[in-house]
Amino acid sequence: MATDKGFFNYWVVANSGKGFITHTDSRKFWIRGYPGNVWVCDDIPESRDWGARNSAATKTKSQAQTIVTGVIDDAKDAWDDNNVDGESSAEKIERLGFKPGDITLP
């Protein structure tokens, strides 16, 4: 498969639950999910079969990164907008967890 993606495939598909990733899939290839329903897999035939089986939309790395960054930016805004009067920054972190950080896809 001609690709500008290096050693990975980039997909967008919602996790459909049971059967979405099987134990056999996990043993055959590396796969990792990211915000925005973005999935990154080793670029091998088995992972392409996984993408086809789940009707995943193929993306370039740049397109996938844009989706992830958009979700994280929204999460950062949600974190910034969630405030309690008189709350210190440390207390806010205790309440909400740390502000979401940037994610760089492999």
Added chain:
Amino acid sequence: MATYKEIHGVNVQYRDSDATAVEGDVWYNASTKVLKMYGAAGAWSSGGNLNTARGHGIMSTQGTQTASIYSGGSVWPSGSPLGVTESYDGSSWTEVGDLNSNRQDGGGAGTATAALHTTGSNPGGHVVLCESWDGSTWTEVGDLNAARREVGGAGIQTAAILIAGNYAPQPRSVNTEYFDGSSWTEGANLNAAKSNLGAAGVDASAIAFAGTAGGDPYSLATAEQYDGSSWSEVADLNTIRVNIGGAGATGTAALAFGGANDDGDPQALVESWDGSSWTEVANLSTSRRAIHGSGTNTSALAVGGETPPASNAAEEWNMAASVETIAFD
């Protein structure tokens, strides 16, 4: 470099087929011309999705991969506690009876049909409440002695442990309470105060791991093991984490997964505890913090959490011996 023969005393066998093997066997399959091994390798697969994506709930920690409940929690970043309870049958989640008191960051114990949901917080603050689940309804039972949240939970419905907890401005606690089916009693405490920890096991054998003491570094790798009478410090995890998930039948066989690193970034890392050391095993497919679990270190369920935003994902862990092909780059 030592050879296979120098280590094992024999050469790698040539076989025409993959004969029945014992764990650790390595052989060359002359028919398919590949090197094979028989070993235990763990892997995660997708489970059914929660109906309500959320973290900070509690699991029936002694439930199984095919029968567990997940109750309470909150949807990031609202921080508003929920009472929703969902039951898992091995393939899908079904909404069942709500908690009487909406809560997040409590402690869990028990099974899918006999569980406890203890402490946590609601908009009024930290609570001492404990509710008991009979498979269809939650009923309030004996309160704890100290209100707190971000705790660790272990044990069964009639013999449970609630471990440490609390968050700023209240100090982290070493306080541990034990439930006999009707009332909570203060007992042996942790050696070091922490919150947002993982826990696994039962009242006679448990382990509490990772979390935070609120200092710098924020996240911890420390672990303590309970032998039924006292807590002892044991080997640290390989990676510091907070808001970590856990599963395990005893304090000598547990699984630690997910959580956040010192910057709060969700992690996919998984470590297996054998009673003496932590070993990194296959990662979750999605990095999540505020994740929860049930089951054992060989058959576990990891549920919910935050990527952020909130996740509805469940993943199933299985560690089984099988014939594997050894690949060379």
